[in-house]
Amino acid sequence: MKQDYINISQIIKEITPKANKDDYAVCWIKNEVDGIEIDHVLYRNVSNSIFFLDPKLQWKIFKSDGSTSVGYILHLSKEVLNNPILSNLHINKVRLFNSGEVPLFKLSPGIEIRTQAILEMIDELLGSHLNHKDEAILSLLNTFFVYCDGQCNIKSIVSNNNSKTNVVYKFKQLVDQNILENHEVTYYAEKLNISPKYLNECVQEVLSVSSKSIIIEQLLMRSRHALKFSNQSIKEISFELGFSSPDYFSYFFKTHTGVTPSTLRKT
Structure with missing residues (x-):
């Protein structure tokens, strides 16, 4: 698995996706940020939420600069999503990233702790030189998506009034x-x-x-x-x-x- 197929970064300051980036983005906002703007519409009150952002979307996370992380941005290539380990997941079958809407999950209380642990392990593995790290990362991604798609979580679409x-x-x-x-x-x-x-x-x-x-x-x-x-x-x-x-x-x-x-x- 190539290094640029998966990338993860903490949300510490204001974030805008890189120009000409074809990767899909999974945005987990643990704590409150000033807002997330998607295709020029600003959404607030988005703590403890996971967004699935198609490459076609223009988005920006507004956060005051500071050393405290409020979540993670996970960039995934098409090659990763088409991996056999992930391709059969319901989360992929319904084409979450390509539905014409912006899928949103409100995590049930308690699941956020597991979510953070999974993303921290992915972050750690990406920076390591351990044997079989690719298999471990894909396994963690699989677990992450299963949690996202679990019935304990609230699946919706991004909306200011639902x-x-x-x-x-x-x-x-x-x-x-x-x-x-x-x-x-x-x-x-x-x-x-x-x-x-x-x-x-x-x-x-x-x-x-x-x-x-x-x-x-x-x-x-x-x-x-x-x-x-x-x-x-x-x-x-x-x-x-x-x-x-x-x-x-x-x-x-x-x-x-x-x-x-x-x-x-x-x-």
């Missing part, structure tokens, strides 16, 4: 903040001052899943992490996640994964 997307994003923020105490859709709908029916309508339209499934997915994600990476007992995990009893937690986990918590812990 009310249903905003509802879903606020819903997912509330779930992340309150999942340990509240597992019911009704609770989150009340917090958002909307009906459960309308909340579900928004989630279905934006994510093509039910609002309840978002709560379930968040519980499963936290359950798996605790079972794999903590020394807590299954009883402690069940109560920490807000389940009424360890038996109900085990029933819930097996219903949605096909295995019991103790079985997962052993694997």
Whole structure:
């Protein structure tokens, strides 16, 4: 893989793509910037977002100069995207970079930590002389795209006014903040001052899943992490996640994964 097929840089200051550049750009904005301008339209409030930018687009990231990085710009050539490891991904099949719109992903809370780790590893590998680094970089890109296309994330298009997307994003923020105490859709709908029916309508339209499934997915994600990476007992995990009893937690986990918590812990 040639050196110029992939390039990554941190967003530390104002950025404009190089002239005559044919690469596709993936822009991850972790923290708030002054805005991103795409084809002469300025978009604000874009923190914790990933943009997919076609070479045909004119874009610019506005940020006050400073030493603090607020994200990454990943430049990818057509050769990289057509690599067999990446070419069969749904994210490529739907031609995200070539859809006539600017695809945008609002990352679900928690996924941003994994995103940063993946991009940092890509950055480190690109500057190294390790054996098999090309295979490692492609594997990391594959993982990055899988996370982007996961149902935990909010897929949309760049817009200054997308009310249903905003509802879903606020819903997912509330779930992340309150999942340990509240597992019911009704609770989150009340917090958002909307009906459960309308909340579900928004989630279905934006994510093509039910609002309840978002709560379930968040519980499963936290359950798996605790079972794999903590020394807590299954009883402690069940109560920490807000389940009424360890038996109900085990029933819930097996219903949605096909295995019991103790079985997962052993694997």
